[in-house]
Amino acid sequence: MWHEIVNFDDYGALLGLVRNSLIAGAVLGLVGGLAGTFVVMRDLAFAVHGISELSFAGAAAALLLGTGVAGGSIAGALLAGALIGVLGGRARDRGSAIGVLMPFGLGLGVLFLSLYKGRAANKFGILTGQIVAIDTPRLSWLLGTSAVVLVCLAVLWRPLAFASLDPDVAAARGVPVRALSPLFMLVLGLAVAVSVQVVGALLVLALICTPAAAAVRVTASPVLVPVLSAAFATVSVVGGILLSLGAGVPISPYVTTISFALYAVCRAAGAVRARRGGPARAHARRHDTVPT
Numbered sequence: 371m372w373h374e375i376v377n378f379d380d381y382g383a384l385l386g387l388v389r390n391s392l393i394a395g396a397v398l399g400l401v402g403g404l405a406g407t408f409v410v411m412r413d414l415a416f417a418v419h420g421i422s423e424l425s426f427a428g429a430a431a432a433l434l435l436g437t438g439v440a441g442g443s444i445a446g447a448l449l450a451g452a453l454i455g456v457l458g459g460r461a462r463d464r465g466s467a468i469g470v471l472m473p474f475g476l477g478l479g480v481l482f483l484s485l486y487k488g489r490a491a492n493k494f495g496i497l498t499g500q501i502v503a504i505d506t507p508r509l510s511w512l513l514g515t516s517a518v519v520l521v522c523l524a525v526l527w528r529p530l531a532f533a534s535l536d537p538d539v540a541a542a543r544g545v546p547v548r549a550l551s552p553l554f555m556l557v558l559g560l561a562v563a564v565s566v567q568v569v570g571a572l573l574v575l576a577l578i579c580t581p582a583a584a585a586v587r588v589t590a591s592p593v594l595v596p597v598l599s600a601a602f603a604t605v606s607v608v609g610g611i612l613l614s615l616g617a618g619v620p621i622s623p624y625v626t627t628i629s630f631a632l633y634a635v636c637r638a639a640g641a642v643r644a645r646r647g648g649p650a651r652a653h654a655r656r657h658d659t660v661p662t
Contacts (some may be wrong), residue, residue: 388611390504391568394512395611398565398577399604401516404523405561406582406603407596408554411534415579417454417555420468421562424450424475426571429496430482439496440511444563450475451559455552479571498570498620508567515564522557530554531592568607569625576626577603584633587640602632 409418428446429439450471457467483493504512533540533547541547565574581602585595610625 385615388504388615390506390509391611392608394504394509394568395607396604397513397516398568399581399607400600401519401561402565402577402607403581403585403600403603404596405519405558406578406580407585407599408530408534409558409579410582410586411531412554414558415575416465416468418558418562418575418578420454420472420475421447421450421559422566422571422574423472423479425559425563425566426496427475427479427482429566429571430479430486430493433488433493433496434482434486438511440508440563440567443566444515444560446475447559447563447566448556449559451555451557451562452552455555494620496566496570497572498622504568512564512567515560519557519560519564522553522560526550526553526557568621569610570620570622573622573626576622576629577607580626580629580633581606584629584636587633587636588643602629606632 409415425443425447428449429443431446432439432442435442453471454464454467457464479496483496486493529540529545530550532543533545533550537547561578562574565577569577582595582599584602585598589595589598606625606629609628610621613624613628614621
């Protein structure tokens with residue numbers, strides 16, 4: 371069993387087969403880490419899962435129709451992002467909208483896959499990811515979509531960060547808070563769609579949510595959080611690809627294990643730092659208190 375999980379036989383020969391996947395993994399780490407920063411800030415982890423389900427449905431529909439799976443995945447994710455952005459203006463409404471859309475998308479995806487009579491590996495790959503399925507045309511799709519996501523994040527970064535931290539003050543300063551929410555949902559939809567192509571629809575949270583959640587455990591710096599999040603996501607994807615190369619199981623368990631290990635280490639480090647800094651902060655609060 372262990373040989374099926376970790377196997378480095380003929381590793382050098384196999385490494386050349388995943389050159390495109392390694393490039394895709396590095397790019398997805400950057401995209402997922404940066405987008406995940408706002409996912410954590412805005413508490414949108416549930417939205418990521420909902421978008422991934424409709425992205426899965428779009429990919430399954432494209433597979434059934436014999437068209438591009440990447441295009442179907444992107445179409446489904448954009449549709450999900452637009453619907454969540456329009457229907458979920460408030461947090462309570464957003465949760466209800468996602469709860470309605472998620473099983474609908476999952477049901478459609480299961481229907482399309484059940485009607486597909488092709489290779490079972492193609493079905494399984496949509497759910498769990500495929501490291502050798504990133505050919506040159508699909509890599510071009512992925513790089514182009516990732517570039518769009520990065521450009522959009524660069525344009526929206528400052529107002530979106532302001533609106534995420536304090537929406538009331540941001541609105542008072544003239545930031546279009548209401549318009550930013552659906553715009554970011556569309557950008558998030560693109561980020562989820564490109565991530566689904568490598569890690570699969572079921573485990574995309576490990577790429578977009580977990581690295582950012584780990585980063586905020588060790589720092590509150592607005593500069594270091596996205597940097598660490600992108601670094602953690604890149605290590606998770608590229609490390610998962612390298613570990614799964616000679617094994618007989620999909621890439622997803624490796625990506626999720628590395629991502630979870632990084633989160634566990636960061637959480638433990640944050641707890642230790644908080645424990646050490648607790649008495650000092652309490653002492654400072656006592657001296658800063660002014661009696662009324």
